[in-house]
Amino acid sequence: MITPRFPLVCLDMAGTTVRDDGAVMAAFARALDAAGIEEGTPEREQATAYTLETMGQSKIEVFRALTGDEPAAQRANSAFEAAYLDSLGHGGAVSVDGAEETIRALQDAGAKVTLTTGFSAGTRDALLEALGWRELADLALSPSDAGRGRPYPDLVLTALIRCAVDDVRQVAVAGDTTSDLLSGHRAGAGIVAGVLSGAHREADFATVPHTHVLGSVAELPALLAT
DSSP: OOOTTOSEEEEESBTTTBOOTTHHHHHHHHHHHHTTOOTTSHHHHHHHHHHHHTTTSOHHHHHHHHHSOHHHHHHHHHHHHHHHHHHHTTTOOOBOTTHHHHHHHHHHTTOEEEEEOSSOHHHHHHHHHHHTOTTTSSEEEOHHHHSSOTTSSHHHHHHHHHTTOSOGGGEEEEESSHHHHHHHHHHTOSEEEEETTSSOOHHHHTTSOOSEEESSGGGHHHHHTO
């Protein structure tokens, strides 16, 4: 059984509960094309490295940082979302092994589960629909719901407020990027766990504060039960 110290669990989506299989980076490539950052140039190489480094953050904020131009950032964001939504229509929405069972196990043990993402609310909802998860989690949040996306603490703190949890130390956060871990740490979550099913590796996690590294989100119920 999950301990009562963790009545709220915040789980990232792409890379943590949802398999990526390259769909996000393919969508970023389309976005960089739309922003006029040409393939084969040093600028493209730097931009691609930046998208990997900032994986998990608000997509529009990533494009604003890359382009320094609002119309270009909006074009890139629209291209990104169109490409990712297209991947969903071609079987791109697949859950990480054990993710759905993990969410249900946490809920059965008395926790509320919030899914968090750097995607827009529209893309997030389309992904949930494609997975058949619209009614699965207790809450799903995008940066527009919270004020700021990761690595800021806003998503975790918004989940805390909406789920009426008394103490942020009663929150567990899990994600596959350093931005996920920074967000959980800055919010003051009691558990901040990196998972190795997505974008970043253990060496990346070592650069930011965290409490645990797990092979996948499926290991989380056992951790919270200890």
